[in-house]
Amino acid sequence: MKPLFEHVVLGALKASNRIIMAPLTRARATREHVPTEIMAQYYAQRASAGLIIGEATGISRQGVGWPYAPGIWSEEQVNAWRPVTQAVHDKGGLIIAQLWHMGRMAHSAVTGQQPISSSATVMPGDAHTYDGKKPFELARPLTLEEIPSLIADYIHAAKNAVAAGFDGVQIHAANGQLMDQFLRDNSNMRTDEYGASVENRVRLLEQVTRAVADAVGANRTAVRLSPNGESYGVDDSDPVPLFTAAAKMLNDIGIAFLELREPPPNGTFGATDVPRLSPLIRKHFKGPIILNSDYDLTRAQADLQSGLADAISFGRPFLANPDLVDRLQKGAPLNDDNMETYYSQGAEGYIDYPTLAESQAPRP
Structure with missing residues (x-):
């Protein structure tokens, strides 16, 4: 089963395995975007991941x-995050x-402000409010x-x-968020030095x-x-260059x-016929590369052993399987996730998914 269960060095961090927990929005904070106690339990349950990439976290109310x-712009939010990180470290x-800025994907019903983007455009579809x-x-x-103020928000x-x-x-520069809106030519129609x-x-x-690397260290910045291909409404006419x-x-x-x-042609949430660009990116980025989207054990092993990836991040499998690393190592079946509780508030579908040991324990 090597190398999936071997350690990997990711900058300043030494992960105990190459199974990374992908960022997953779960909507369990308060209306003021302050983390809650239940989030500490959720992340601690999944601490066997080589590394947890925490859920998208707002850099500002905007x-x-x-x-x-x-969010993580206020002292109250910082204080509320501390029990979460401590629970994982324990x-x-x-x-x-x-670090997250939604750009045009934000809605004034949540932020109280008109959304911003690279250009005057509208995200297709509907926003959650x-x-x-x-x-x-x-x-x-x-x-x-x-x-400069936006950059300062990221630094802060x-x-x-x-x-x-x-x-x-x-x-977060993927999935149609603000940084992605600046990158792609179907959403960025600027004529200045940013377009x-x-x-x-x-x-x-x-x-x-x-700026972020200077603030916290490049070896702690990803x-x-x-x-x-297209991602949440943004696309580019020539993505390779x-x-x-x-x-x-x-x-x-x-x-x-x-x-x-990199969603595959049959991706569960987002599919594309555009070939994956990771083989080309690998030639230009010499540091560790983590690949994500619709991975199972077999596909993860293949991309690691080929050298295309240094680690694999799993999203939905971690949502329903707090002990995903153990289950993959044992070849055990996975719990099914419940989409109805993805963004609900409370414990159901959040901290109540059983581990393999709990599933196999004899009932009284």
Whole structure:
């Protein structure tokens, strides 16, 4: 079963195995985006992962437009995160914070503000709000004068994450979020130094990543990209030069690792016929690469043994299987997840999934 169950070095972190818990939005914080006690139990249950990439966490009120999602811009939030990270560390685990700005995917019904983006565009579909689903709104373009403040928000959130006990941070630049909106040419129609050319569209991600790396250390900074095909409404007409340029830039900064979400043609949540770009990205990014999306044990082993990946991040399997590492190592069946409780508040479908040992224990 090697190398899936061997340790891997990810920058400053030494993960005990190559099974990474992917970031999973679960909506168990308060309406003020403050983490709750139940979140400590949830993450501690999953601490056997080589590394937990925490759920998407807002860097500012402007940036988090998902109901009951956590943030990390205030002292109250930092204090509420500390029991979560401590619970993971007490179980021998590692956890990093994913820094999140939704851009045009945020909704004023949650943030109280008009969404921002690279350009004046509208995200297709409906947003989740406290009052149910509502159509996405027209975003206003982020002005040049606002960009230093945005970068400062990332720096502030990264420093807060370290103060809260996280072992590092990941910049969310995938899945149609704000950084992705700047990267792709179907959402970025700017004509200034942040638009048009690949060099310009990569600029904001470079500035944010360098700033965060300077604040908390490049060896504790990671980035997530989703390079192959349309992702939550954003797409690019020529993704190869775009994402290889991004990979070169991130390699030069020396980040701890790069995570790539690459849905296959039959992907469960997002499918694409665009070939995966990880083989090309691997040529330009020399650090550890973590691959994600619809992996099972066989496919994970194959991509690790081929050298394409250094670790694999699992999302939904970790949602329903707190002991996923143990189950994979034993070849045991997995619990089915309940989609109806993905974003509900409370314990059901959150901390009540049984471990393998609990499932096999004799009933009284």
